[in-house]
Amino acid sequence: MILRNKLTILVLLICTNTLLAQENKVEKANKDFENYSFSPAIDIFKKVADEGYKSVELYQRMADANYFKGDLTLALPWYEKLYNSDKNMAPEYYFRYAHALKASGDIVEARKVMEEFVRTKPTDNRSLILISNQNYLNKIEKNSNRYTISLLRENTTESDYGVAFYKDKVVFASARDTGVVSRSIHKWDNEPFTDLYIASLKVDGQFTVTKKFSKAINTKFHESTPAFSPDGRTVYFTRNNYIGNKRKRDVEGLTRLKIYRATLNNDNEWGEIFEMPFNSDAYSCAHPTLNSRGDKMYFASDMPGTIGASDIFEVAIRHDGSVGIPKNLGREINTEGRETFPFISENNILYFSSDGLPGLGGLDVFAAKIDSDSTFSFVENVGRPINSPMDDFNYIININSKLGYFSSNRIGGKGGDDIYTLQELAPLSTVETTAIVIIVKDIDSDQVIANAVVSLKDLENIEIKSSSTDTDGSAKFKEIPLKQYFAKVNKEGYGTNEKIVNAFAKEQIVYLEKDVYKASLGEDLGRILKLSPILFDTNKWDIRGDAGFEIAKVIAAMTVHPKLKIAIRSHTDNRGSSELNMNLSEKRAQSTMTFMVSKGIAQERLTAKGYGETEPIRPCAEGTCTDEELQKNRRSEFIIVE
Structure with a gap:
């Protein structure tokens, strides 16, 4: 890495x-x-x-x-x-x-x-x-070969990435003369450092006259991924949690990433550096970008509410410089993987990188059209040659010249991460519609369920269409955009289920499970915690390793809930005399209680009793049960009494 x-x-x-x-x-x-x-x-x-x-x-x-x-x-x-x-x-x-x-x-x-x-x-x-890879690969192929790309000659053997347009120039991040070689290190405070650089542009997009961007902004820690206001007098950038010559760490001792703002004074020097109010010492915010009006920022973060490793958020930037509350872009964009490095083009297309959406490998660049109601018309992989089997990210483009840049660690570069120029030759294909079928089944019997209500919602939980299942358990939806949805299914007597469905998978199954009653006095804690049975060897009452693991879960639950009281009930199989089995089960119950007390549970919260062979799970006449069935009868239960 x-x-x-x-x-x-x-x-x-x-x-x-x-x-x-x-x-x-x-x-x-x-x-x-x-x-x-x-x-x-x-x-x-x-x-x-x-x-x-x-x-x-x-x-x-x-x-x-x-x-x-x-x-x-x-x-x-x-x-x-x-x-x-x-x-x-x-x-x-x-x-x-x-x-x-x-x-x-x-x-x-x-x-x-x-x-x-x-x-x-x-x-x-x-x-x-x-x-359905054939369709998926065809979609990528359809969007491929719309660009020519070229390795930037300005790249060094260190990491170069994170280009942003600034007036008639570009600003980017580089580790070129920080004295630290790019390397894979797992501690944030041992990362290689980058500074911001500014460069003029040649006609073909190559850099010239490159120099450090600002002494006031560059520090001995990371600076990267700048974004400039439309008037060019405000810059937002990523930096380690470092300001006023003070470095802050989280409870793990890690220095997180934050987004900072600086303004240009009358002497054309950058100053008044402040961190954005949504930052935190406990999580990272990074890679800001602004829309063409400069009134909305998009950025990546792992703040609370993130779906995956990192998500893309949006936040309002007001005229007085104050900001709104960050909003997660939701599941139309974000996945359980990484979504990062957003960029908003002047024609309101969000470009970002993801390893959670289907791609060619590593991080791929995707495009999503932002509609007037802030929803997304489509999410498309931009195809080759922008994307590759390696990590491809930090895509930006000028919609007038169709010239832009992206970064990649693909084979053939100069360093770890390298900057490439791009020239767009043709726009993305338009959004398609499709038809899908949702089939509803009983999870236990696998039988189809008729008259179940299926609501198809977008990933912002707004209902698009609704239908009921036919006698064959199917609900059909036609002419819907080719993207992801929530299918929410309701049926009397069943618990509600909600599942993400992909419109390019034509037929999908949603299973329903019958309602179960809530825990109450007399319930087996093992059912609530879904414990495996507490099992014992034949004629033994000592706690086995697997039994110790299961009992430890009960101990943990009782530690979290100090008012919980449990009755331990132990059982045997029917081999041997009834008297011996009753005695054996009593020893098992007492052994279980002794084990729990030794782990810190107060004895007054526990009772223990043996039931011998009187309450088998699997009644067995002599010689009719297998060894496995007999072992299931040799068990302990944990009944809630208070």
Whole structure:
């Protein structure tokens, strides 16, 4: 990973102490794989992990918790552990593992894992997109060959990137004479530094007369990606959290990125440097761009509310210099991956880079037309030669001359990141419409469900169309723009389900699950936490390793909820005498309680009782049950009593 990656990812290493600030993401993660009724899953499983327990489920939960926070680099080792431990890994984990690998730069292995995802879950929306590669590749091919590009001669062996237009010149970022070679380092305070440079332009777009931009703006830390107001007297730029000769860090000791503003004084010197009010020491904001009127800024951030590793936000810039509240552009633009380096052309097209949308590899450049109501008419991959198997980003263009620039770390450059000129030869293709079919099924029986109401909404949650399913369980939608939607499905007796659907996958299934009642007194905590049964070996009552892991989850839940009281109920199979089984189950119940007390749970919050063979899960006449069925009867349960 090179310099540009460090400035693009916008901090994946989010401290668990900031977890409550990321509560929406954690809740989304929990909703995707389980609906916990207690404290967010991350709190419980973090406590379990700290105790040193190991299991497939622990790897799943820790990986998912970090994945849905957007900490893909933190998720990767847990997915690796899961991949190496579980040969029957659920399809969803192949998909998430592939994304984590892609974020780490291991594109080849990511593609292999994604193929396993398609193989194991061929009807999933994402699989349908990948299976329909012919159409997807044709779309990219249709948009390809609309540019000529050329490697900028001004590039150095260091990183050069982040070009912005400034009057009749350009300003860009470079590490050329900072004395630090671009390198892959995981700590923010050890990154290579860049400064801003200004250059005049030749007719062909090549740079000339290059010099440092401003002594007042350049510091010993990072400066990059400037954006200028229409009158050229205000500049917004990215810098490390450093101002007034003071460097600030977050609770992890990391120096984040912030957006700063400077103004040009009467002596044509840049001064009055202030940080934007939406910045924070706890997250990064970077890569600003302004619309043609200068009244709206777009930027990338991993602030709370971000969908993926980094999202694109917009914020109003008022005439008096004050700013509004940043707004996430939503799922029409942002994904669970990285969206970054936005640019707004004068004809109101948003160009940005993403590794979450289908592309040619790494970060690809995409274009989205911003309509008058701030929605997006289309999101298109701009195609080759702008995009490549490597990272391509920081696209800008002058709509009059059709001349612009982009940055890439592709093979054939001079350094890590290099600047390329571009000349647009033809505009993007127009938006298309299509028809899709949503099929609704019962998740347990796989039977189709008639008379279910399907609402098709855009990614801002505005309803586009609504329909009811026919006797074959299908709801049909015609002449809709070719993009992503939410399909929200309701049916009496079932829980509501909402799923992102892609209009270029013609037929998609949404599953409904029957309503389940909420937890109450007498409920088994194991059902609420979806525990695996607490199992015991034959004629034994000591706590096995897998049992210890399950009990640790109950302990974590009781630690989070100090008023919770539990009745431990232990059971045996029917082998042996009833008297011996009752005695054995009592020992198992007491052993479980002793274990929990040893881990810090007050004994007055627990009761323990053995039930012998009197309440089997699987009633077994002598010799009629398998060893596996018998083991299911040898269990402990945790009943809520208060």
